[in-house]
Amino acid sequence: MNDQRAGVAGQERGRRPGGRAVPARPDASGGGPPDMRAGRSRGRPMAASLVALALAVSGCAGAQGAASPAAPGQTAVRPAAERPATPPAKAKESAPRTPAGQAPALPAPDVAIPTDPSRLARSLTGTVAELRRAVDGWIRDGDPAKGDPPEPVVLLALHQQRIYRYLARNPQVASRTYARLPKALAGQAKDNVTAARNLLSLVRPISKPAQFRVQPPEPADVLLGHFRHAARRFGVEWEVLAAVMFVETKFGRVRSPSHTGAKGPMQFMPGTWDAYGMGGDIQDTRDALLAAANYLHASGAPRDYRRALYAYNHSQAYVDAVLLHARQIKRDIRNYYAYYNWQVFVVTTRGDRRLTGP
Template sequence: MPRPSPPQLLIGMGVAAALLGGGLLLRPFLEASRAAGTDPASTPATRPDPAAADSLAVGPRLPQLPTDPALPTSADGRHYPLVPADPQQLAALLAAVEEALRDAATPAEALPALGHQQQVIYRVLAHRQPLAAEVRRSLPPGWLSVYDRHLLARRSFLAMHRSDRRPASLPSWRILPPPPLEQLVRSYKQAEQATGIDWEVLAAVNLVESGMGRIDGVSVANAQGPMQFLPTTWAQPGVGKGNIRDPHDAIQAAARYLVRRGGLKDIRKGLWGYNNSDNYGRAVLAYASLIQEDPRALIGLYHWEIHYAAAAGDLWLPVGYAQIQPVAVTAHLRRQPASAPPPGSSGY
């Protein structure tokens, strides 16, 4: 930091302000949106009537996710999310999932599958632009701004990497459960109070850098910990304090670093210091804007899984993945077939 952005580090970006009063983020987000032809000011941001997803509801607002009992499952019994091929069905599913993730009545045990379903839908649609356009035409109007920002973020990350250089091996990572969401939010807000950097920006950086702490490993650039600090950056005066791998310490340090790089005057400048790419800043601010507009959007993002864009497809690395050295994709899939995307769930 500044550091190169390794092609395999595709988290929920994998793996980035309230349009209602978030002056710090509003201008850069709108500029990025207009450049992409998806100005959220042109689409309503109000939430739709959940009755729009009634055809998928099992009880109030809880969608029936597509399933196939023949698919292999991870240790927790879940399979790779399926993505309907029909654009109208996909739009109805996505709207129902977005609603359920924000509904306080949704059981906690349903959230991991809902979040993963949301994530995979956006990852697929970011690649498949004709399908994405058809889905958009079928979405309830209240979800269009949310939809546009998710795709803006994901496509911004895709623009940072070459699609003809996807790896044939998987990294030496451990995938761990993230810290509790309440604990993370407390750390984000404490950092905001100490530095003035919006907590939603810190949440978005945490999401795209490590899946909110799921990845335990060192990047090819030697970045470490949940906020992916280079040890040399951590050692800069006034930046790193405590443990580079501790979630709370790393979040506080990230806020201080963004201030050091000019983030209080222009958050885009601060994010450029974090990763030298306009696409990176555009993506982080898009995710941050979703959280600022509706903090409940963070629930879905928190439940995103670790995905790895390999030559064999968009592989899911669930909690429990552990490699002390890189492993060939073919060898991994023989042991963990649930990592492989079913037809239609990879996007490429």
């Protein structure tokens, strides 16, 4: 399975069950859980191959080799040519001041992130508060089961994501920022930054242009219905399934297969799909989520999520990241809607490149 970046090359630092070191890359394969069908042995390849991990995981990843050309209806993205790397530090670090009595201005998609811990803490505090209000409004007045999210949700979620990515790469600044945050937000920030840092540790930057297939995800509440259906059928928490899909393909945005052949919104290896796909379509979101729940259940969930997730992807960093994101979704469902609006980034030798979003 993949961590969040389609077709990305990363470096996993875990080991396969047999003790052999596994090269760190998003689409590594390894042993899986015991197969429940007679005649199959233990040690099947893990369900997926971290394609999105490099692309989608907290939105940070790179890819190795050229990905397949875009399929009809999908967007071929050349990150090196079409998206400039994140600008260094010349852009403004904050939005213009807002007149009293008016709603805060929305952050521009690529506005520079403050580097001073105090300003960063204020920016994150304000962003999260406004994002929660925007999500509440979306749920109350909009329809998350249809159409696109409103602009405030999209822009605020992207800004939140970019702050956490910055903190993940700057541990000292992160520590000083946590100390300036309200207690509840500090805990949330630590979970998100730790998860992002774990996923970033699994990939290495790419240097050559590559194509990644991306597309809009299914509506947030349609996905929520799929998660809950799969959870009821196999007894796996829907928040864990959501966190896996978030890390693997950013809720289906990433559609490139890995260079080892992992496919679909949950990044299954074909052999694992044959065993757990129950005759479904590997590219279909509902079928893929049922298969993932089936696989995790066969691997030990809900009794032992760590064991089950490690079977899905042989990396403790991956396991920790998924569980941290799942914990945040359990604490406040608005975090699910925020994650739904996090975008796909690719890590290159020239900086991060965003492949989706505004």
